Amino acid sequence: MVKLAFPLLPAINQDELVKQQFFQGLKPDNQIEVRRIGLETPIPGLIKKLEEIERYSAQQILGTIPQQPSYQASSESISSAEIEKLNNKIASLQAQLAQLAQVHPQNNEALEKMFICAVCLGMPPDAPRDLTSLDNYINDELIRRLGIANANYAKLFKQMVNVVKR
Numbered sequence: 285m286v287k288l289a290f291p292l293l294p295a296i297n298q299d300e301l302v303k304q305q306f307f308q309g310l311k312p313d314n315q316i317e318v319r320r321i322g323l324e325t326p327i328p329g330l331i332k333k334l335e336e337i338e339r340y341s342a343q344q345i346l347g348t349i350p351q352q353p354s355y356q357a358s359s360e361s362i363s364s365a366e367i368e369k370l371n372n373k374i375a376s377l378q379a380q381l382a383q384l385a386q387v388h389p390q391n392n393e394a395l396e397k398m399f400i401c402a403v404c405l406g407m408p409p410d411a412p413r414d415l416t417s418l419d420n421y422i423n424d425e426l427i428r429r430l431g432i433a434n435a436n437y438a439k440l441f442k443q444m445v446n447v448v449k450r
Contacts, residue, residue, distance in 0.1 A: 402421050
């Protein structure tokens with residue numbers, strides 16, 4: 285379609301336009317995954333990886349994740365006490381993680397939404413993703429864009445005054 289709509293556009297620009305349209309049509313979660321995979325990856329490669337991610341997500345939701353391969357124990361034996369100690373440590377870490385998830389679920393959601401906003405504003409994929417960096421990037425970009433809009437408004441106003449004076 286791009287080749288038909290823009291026949292005079294160089295092929296490299298046509299490909300870039302296709303990629304931009306593809307990227308804009310993705311869900312925000314998949315846009316983030318594409319940035320993690322790499323924006324330079326060809327579209328067929330992105331589609332293959334996104335299919336796998338979506339398949340795995342669906343399996344998680346449905347609870348049909350295939351069993352992980354079992355591992356053979358080494359020749360060294362592990363004592364029951366060591367296994368019990370590891371199990372206790374795992375349980376402790378799971379409890380801490382659950383506690384953190386209950387305390388800060390809104391913060392994670394807000395941070396994710398801020399990241400999506402920053403990406404939509406053109407944040408580079410390798411930029412830091414902490415709260416302060418996202419906040420600074422969004423504020424700076426909006427101020428910059430507002431400055432451009434104000435400058436354009438001033439030019440337009442001057443042109444309108446000149447037309448009215450004639």
